[in-house]
Amino acid sequence: MGQLIPQKNVYAVIDLGSNSFHMLIAKSVAGGLQTIGRVKRKVRLAAGLDKDNILSTEAMQRGWECLALFAERLQDIPNQNITIVATATLRLATNAEVFKAQAEKILGHKINVISGELEARTIYKGVAHTSACNGKQLVIDIGGASTEVVIGKEFDALLYKSLNMGCVTYLERYFKDCLLTHSNFNTAIKAARTVIDNIAPEYKAAGWQIASGASGTVQAIQEIMVAQNLDDLLTLEKLNSIKEQSIAFKSIAALDLPGLSEDRRLVFVSGLAILIALFESLEIEKMGLAGGALREGVLYSMVPEFHNSDIRKRTVDGFMSRYHVDQKQASRVSSLAIELAQSINEDWPINHLNGLPLLKAVAQLHEIGLLIEYKQYHKHTAYILENTDMPGFSQSEHRLIVAVADAHRSDIPKDSFNALGANNLLAQYIVRLLRVSVILSMRRQDDVLPHFELTAKNEVLTLTFENNWLKEHPLMASELQQESKQQSKLGWKLIVH
The missing domain is CATH 1.10.3210.10 (Hypothetical protein af1432)
Structure with a gap:
């Protein structure tokens, strides 16, 4: 067997999210980036955080097992073409270093725990590079433990915040009994509104022409709407209708909306509650699904010839x-x-x-x-x-x-x-x-x-x-x-x- 030669035009981004770990592998071809591999595993890292923000050994173990799978695929990619970022849970965890040291050993690569602001700006860059908007754009990404809200124009994020709420942490907090009731939903929506209302005046004053959602929650809602023969633009009316349909199932275990995938079911209702709060507080009229997010933002930052082109x-x-x-x-x-x-x-x-x-x-x-x-x-x-x-x-x-x-x-x-x-x-x-x-x-x-x-x-x-x-x-x-x-x-x- 000859020695493996790393492929110079292949890039890898690993995103250690609070709900899922993702690996995106892309190749630079014909002036564009072509995805040649995607691996996603539900790790639910944020579910391992206790009230003192100590990450449990079980959650860390789930993360390490996932990274051992990713490590195999990284061997063929040049070191300088690999970026690994970690987000909210590892920002919050007081014992994040323990997880990080073992993870870096498994991957043979450094992990960057990025700030909420940098995460928000990078998510915006991923959206800007994968969808075109002529004016100002509002971008929302509901993660497992944080939610990023950004207004940007072309390739620049103008206003960006990372809010301390996510679909995994809200599941643990407001749907712990796994019941789907008006009371659980209303408590979760009210809690999210309290967080968003602090930034709402500034965002509404800045204004935007188009709103895009860059998260699994928005994609899941879109898939449900398509299954119900509705068009794919989210509105508050449609979100409330899906909330009512969910409550009819009485529990998360029984939740079986047409179009909702099994791997999304557990964190779907908490994500939906946060999204309803965002629509109400920011007075969003309609929202589409963005083509990319954090991983794409990191990827486009790594390939110099793609910076800010048409x-x-x-x-x-x-x-x-x-x-x-x-x-x-x-x-x-x-x-x-x-x-x-x-x-x-x-x-x-x-x-x-x-x-x-x-x-x-x-x-x-x-x-x-x-x-x-x-x-x-x-x-x-x-x-x-x-x-x-x-x-x-x-x-x-x-x-x-x-x-x-x-x-x-x-x-x-x-x-x-x-x-x-x-x-x-x-x-x-x-x-x-x-x-x-x-x-x-x-x-x-x-x-x-x-x-x-x-x-x-x-x-x-x-x-x-x-x-x-x-x-x-x-x-x-x-x-x-x-x-x-x-x-x-x-x-x-x-x-x-």
């Missing part, structure tokens, strides 16, 4: 290079689509709905499926996009891009956009413009693009060409005629003069 561009460029897209054609179609959108901006508010970057992205990526075969390439494109992470795009934007890619040529399935909720109309606008742009660019040459004018009135699109251009280009004329028929099947009107 995430959406990095994602799109990565796809184009991986799937050998004809860059000139992609640029031709996307420029034309944007030009069409801007020419009818008065009538179709694509820009107002923040749709231009989505139109540009899907126009640049519409041909990635050609690498597989031509006939069904739009289906292959949609499949690839649906099953690949798209940092820089929120989950709802990602779904819109997939739906438009799938419907950008051939027959348009009738129910294509039903599942997009609030983005349904935007997707219709984008797909209609993309389909026309693809046809107009079919000769794949810049100098043969026609001179035309596009106007929109309500839902009617009118495409007018100069003089005898369509007579001289019968193939283009016939393709546009067919397109007009396709769109009319869905009740859309495309007039070609």
Whole structure:
């Protein structure tokens, strides 16, 4: 056996959380980071803290056993590409050094116990690198023993606090009898409100455009809502409805909400109580799920070339290079689509709905499926996009891009956009413009693009060409005629003069 050579472009982050220990392994490829391994174990370290913040031997033992599993995978990764961070429980535990010394021996690596403020800033960085927000963003991460609340803009955290409450500590404190009653919920919500009300005025004064949840609690609630055929934006009304549904089960042991995974069940209700308190105290209207959090924040900090670059561009460029897209054609179609959108901006508010970057992205990526075969390439494109992470795009934007890619040529399935909720109309606008742009660019040459004018009135699109251009280009004329028929099947009107 030859000696193992560490893989220079592979990175590992281990996060010793209060509820779970996670290991994330990623590889730097085609200008992006590709996850090649994730290991997660429920350790519930915070459950081992007593009233004097002494960590029990049993909890430490659970942690050490988990780290022995992680250690095996770290052997192939260069030392400088490994970062291990520990959060709230090891900040609080008076005997944290005992745990740390043995853990470092097992891993052969130093553990950084990070402050609550640094944890909050790093969580924000993980969110900023995996989702795009044009204005200020509120990010919330409910951990096992602490909850981080951050307002940031672009890549910078502007306001950040780590609050002393978490789903494991609140489970021990307010649901110790494992019963689901109004009384237990109300006591937990009230206790969390007392903590949050101290910071609420400052946060409400700062304001934000979009709120994202970066924790397992938010993901679990989203999965429950999807199982109930609701859209995936959290609101206080939906949280209270899930609280009432939970109480109907009477005990945590019996809790069996559709969509709730078994490994989340134990700490779900305490996390839900904290989230309800956050919604009430900060007056949050709606919240989506963030793409990344602490681990991603640490990871992006380790790879210098990713500091503060344009995430959406990095994602799109990565796809184009991986799937050998004809860059000139992609640029031709996307420029034309944007030009069409801007020419009818008065009538179709694509820009107002923040749709231009989505139109540009899907126009640049519409041909990635050609690498597989031509006939069904739009289906292959949609499949690839649906099953690949798209940092820089929120989950709802990602779904819109997939739906438009799938419907950008051939027959348009009738129910294509039903599942997009609030983005349904935007997707219709984008797909209609993309389909026309693809046809107009079919000769794949810049100098043969026609001179035309596009106007929109309500839902009617009118495409007018100069003089005898369509007579001289019968193939283009016939393709546009067919397109007009396709769109009319869905009740859309495309007039070609």
